[in-house]
Amino acid sequence: MLINLPFFSVELERLPNMISCSIQVFFKAVFLSSILGCPHRLLVSQYYPLLHKLEACIQSWIGKHMSYAGRLELIRSILSGMIQFWISIFLTPSLVLSRISSLCRNFLWSGNLTSHKPALVAWKNVCLPKYEGGLGLLDLKARDKSFLSKNLWNIHLKTDSF
Numbered sequence: 794m795l796i797n798l799p800f801f802s803v804e805l806e807r808l809p810n811m812i813s814c815s816i817q818v819f820f821k822a823v824f825l826s827s828i829l830g831c832p833h834r835l836l837v838s839q840y841y842p843l844l845h846k847l848e849a850c851i852q853s854w855i856g857k858h859m860s861y862a863g864r865l866e867l868i869r870s871i872l873s874g875m876i877q878f879w880i881s882i883f884l885t886p887s888l889v890l891s892r893i894s895s896l897c898r899n900f901l902w903s904g905n906l907t908s909h910k911p912a913l914v915a916w917k918n919v920c921l922p923k924y925e926g927g928l929g930l931l932d933l934k935a936r937d938k939s940f941l942s943k944n945l946w947n948i949h950l951k952t953d954s955f
Contacts, residue, residue, distance in 0.1 A: 800814045840889045881940045890933045
């Protein structure tokens with residue numbers, strides 16, 4: 794049986810194995826993944842639906858003859874929202890974060906997923922805030938750690954969550 798979720802279609806029988814989570818009572822723990830009831834952090838293969846969704850979005854924009862500013866705005870508004878939804882809960886593997894950065898980088902500079910046009914500016918400078926001379930895109934590794942810290946802080950403050 795196939796079901797349609799916002800990010801992907803999946804067989805219903807495989808869904809629990811894909812997210813490797815079970816419903817259980819929250820216990821106070823050191824790591825966020827154990828607090829959320831997940832035995833381990835998600836595997837790289839479990840992020841494939843996100844990567845495929847990002848690639849599909851970018852593929853639909855290819856050939857629209859957009860400027861750098863148009864591609865930058867699409868990355869900032871559409872792709873960043875999808876990415877933040879996924880990384881707001883789990884500590885994302887660095888391989889996934891680097892793949893996402895690669896997709897965004899290739900789309901920004903070349904307008905395509907497969908061609909690798911030389912970058913005009915280093916990606917670490919692109920991810921700086923605008924007031925520091927960057928383009929205001931998210932540094933995914935720093936954002937991932939900030940979401941994890943925020944969730945741990947919220948769990949620490951809420952005494953009724955234990």
